[in-house]
Amino acid sequence: MASISGVCSPSSAVRIRRSLPVSTSGHLRRLRPFRSVADLNRSFSSTSSCSSSSAPLPVEKEEDGSVEKDPINLWNRYVDWLYQHKELGLLLDVSRIGFTDKFFDLMEPRLQKALVAMQDLEKGAIANPDEGRMVGHYWLRKSKLAPNSFLRLQIDNTLDAICKFADDVISAKIKPPSSPAGHFTQVLSIGIGGSSLGPQFVAEALAPDNPPLKIRFIDNTDPAGIDHQIAQLGPELASTLVIVISKSGGTPETRNGLLEVQKAFREAGLEFSKQGVAITQENSLLDNTARIEGWLARFPMFDWVGGRTSEMSAVGLLPAALQGIDIKEMLVGASLMDEATRMRVIKDNPAALLALCWYWASDGIGSKDMVVLPYKDSLLLFSRYLQQLVMESLGKEFDLDGNRVNQGLSVYGNKGSTDQHAYIQQLREGVHNFFVTFIEVLRDRPPGHDWELEPGVTCGDYLFGMLQGTRSALYANDRESITVTVQGVTPRSVGALIALYERAVGIYAHLVNINAYHQPGVEAGKKAAGEVLALQKRILTVLNEASCKQPVEPLSLEEIADRCHIPEEIEMIYKIIAHMAANDRALIVEGSCGSPRSIKVYLGECNVDDLLA
Numbered sequence: 001m002a003s004i005s006g007v008c009s010p011s012s013a014v015r016i017r018r019s020l021p022v023s024t025s026g027h028l029r030r031l032r033p034f035r036s037v038a039d040l041n042r043s044f045s046s047t048s049s050c051s052s053s054s055a056p057l058p059v060e061k062e063e064d065g066s067v068e069k070d071p072i073n074l075w076n077r078y079v080d081w082l083y084q085h086k087e088l089g090l091l092l093d094v095s096r097i098g099f100t101d102k103f104f105d106l107m108e109p110r111l112q113k114a115l116v117a118m119q120d121l122e123k124g125a126i127a128n129p130d131e132g133r134m135v136g137h138y139w140l141r142k143s144k145l146a147p148n149s150f151l152r153l154q155i156d157n158t159l160d161a162i163c164k165f166a167d168d169v170i171s172a173k174i175k176p177p178s179s180p181a182g183h184f185t186q187v188l189s190i191g192i193g194g195s196s197l198g199p200q201f202v203a204e205a206l207a208p209d210n211p212p213l214k215i216r217f218i219d220n221t222d223p224a225g226i227d228h229q230i231a232q233l234g235p236e237l238a239s240t241l242v243i244v245i246s247k248s249g250g251t252p253e254t255r256n257g258l259l260e261v262q263k264a265f266r267e268a269g270l271e272f273s274k275q276g277v278a279i280t281q282e283n284s285l286l287d288n289t290a291r292i293e294g295w296l297a298r299f300p301m302f303d304w305v306g307g308r309t310s311e312m313s314a315v316g317l318l319p320a321a322l323q324g325i326d327i328k329e330m331l332v333g334a335s336l337m338d339e340a341t342r343m344r345v346i347k348d349n350p351a352a353l354l355a356l357c358w359y360w361a362s363d364g365i366g367s368k369d370m371v372v373l374p375y376k377d378s379l380l381l382f383s384r385y386l387q388q389l390v391m392e393s394l395g396k397e398f399d400l401d402g403n404r405v406n407q408g409l410s411v412y413g414n415k416g417s418t419d420q421h422a423y424i425q426q427l428r429e430g431v432h433n434f435f436v437t438f439i440e441v442l443r444d445r446p447p448g449h450d451w452e453l454e455p456g457v458t459c460g461d462y463l464f465g466m467l468q469g470t471r472s473a474l475y476a477n478d479r480e481s482i483t484v485t486v487q488g489v490t491p492r493s494v495g496a497l498i499a500l501y502e503r504a505v506g507i508y509a510h511l512v513n514i515n516a517y518h519q520p521g522v523e524a525g526k527k528a529a530g531e532v533l534a535l536q537k538r539i540l541t542v543l544n545e546a547s548c549k550q551p552v553e554p555l556s557l558e559e560i561a562d563r564c565h566i567p568e569e570i571e572m573i574y575k576i577i578a579h580m581a582a583n584d585r586a587l588i589v590e591g592s593c594g595s596p597r598s599i600k601v602y603l604g605e606c607n608v609d610d611l612l613a
């Protein structure tokens, strides 16, 4: 196999372009845009003098076959680039990402600028210009970094209050009023997005087999899903601590979950306020509701912490503490990683290395997806957690200068080796639109429990073999990968992983010049959903009028649209009617949903009060 010596290795100062522009099928291979070094430097210096260097650097590489293959060169590259955090026991291997020395040299000044910007952010600069907010999740794990004493006090007091409350609940000093158990046995967490994904990931990763309180999640406005959670609790609803988490305090899905759970409490004859806890911003709708109704406790969510970076705030720490997870260790892990990711020497900064790799692998424009494959069941939800952290942060239409850039980096994955029996086939041989991040956990199971299921081989050896085999097999087919290795899945390593990716996202956002801390695109969907519900109310009024007539007047979709004065909304009207009919809230007397023009509909029950109102 041809050895390509363009990748960064001690022996590879000069890039040799592979002379295989013609594929075996005889078609010309597409080469990625290549410019001379002078061109690249010109392009860089023309942008680097601006406060925000936005133009993506052209990434010089060939479509296929550009990665180092010689085993000794690869080993040198591995050793040369291996990052180690001794105290955390964390390794980062970027050797299977094929960035070149030249690329590194071009990126370094940009990375340095990004690190300065991250430093400013940590000092309290307005890093979210649209919303005029500071971005302070780094202060949560080291309050003395916060820019003023008021914030420091807020952070420390909240942490103390979380620890005390969790201790009191676990020791039954705080108990449910009418449970035969005499203490809380379950947590039901209601929240969505950043107000749920972190707690779910951490619960799956770290909760002990027999936690003091078990946790369940309602993270959607799916009535059947909510019913399922409540049904699973059964009589234990009486000993369930309900934590409602919403930074804004007004997210509809979370509000609906709360209303559904409150209804279940009423029906079970239980007093919700004695078992309800709110985590939200001061004076939000949720905060005011909890205060007025006298809920058991309220914990603050800070304006300067974004939802997707809130795992180390009350959002993540309270549920974790209630499950007996050592939250101080999580904070230590994150804080140690924060220190490491402030390093100015790029090779010594794992977050900068990740950002560099992402940029190389996805051409700085998200041209390839990031497949996250932890080889450990307990890390199953890491990719789901990262999906929001990365995609809500980086997936932006405009850059900070207002240019349309449609940036992003897609993330998916579950776990190995399970995924080897699902989609790895395509990764190895199919469309080449991804790079992989393997998460390797060295400790297979707690000491003293291992055994050999065949001579010399344990179950964990298989998992290890599967990871190494997949990494090699993918690389042999020019599929690049990063490997993050931790000793075990512990509160410290999980805290460190979260902090590592938070910082990598921040640095990468600077490299591509976007605001990582807002989410304007989500607002559009929320607004449109509100409009659908408003339309449904109008339809109901029209249908109600017709249904109260004697005799009842069934209406066609066109008639409804006319009476609502919105003929252009006929398709949405049809969908609303079909949904209502499927739920027995509208009766279709003629035609069927499969042939929309034939439908005549009315309401089974007319509400005269509505008409008089």
Ligand SMILES: O=P(O)(O)OC[C@H]1O[C@](O)(CO)[C@@H](O)[C@@H]1O
Pocket (backbone or CB within 6 Å): 192, 193, 194, 195, 245, 246, 247, 248, 249, 250, 251, 254, 307, 308, 392, 519, 522
């Ligand atoms: O915590 P909140 O305000 O309920 O928001 C939940 C989620 O909704 C979003 O605002 C938009 O999806 C996320 O950024 C956030 O994590």
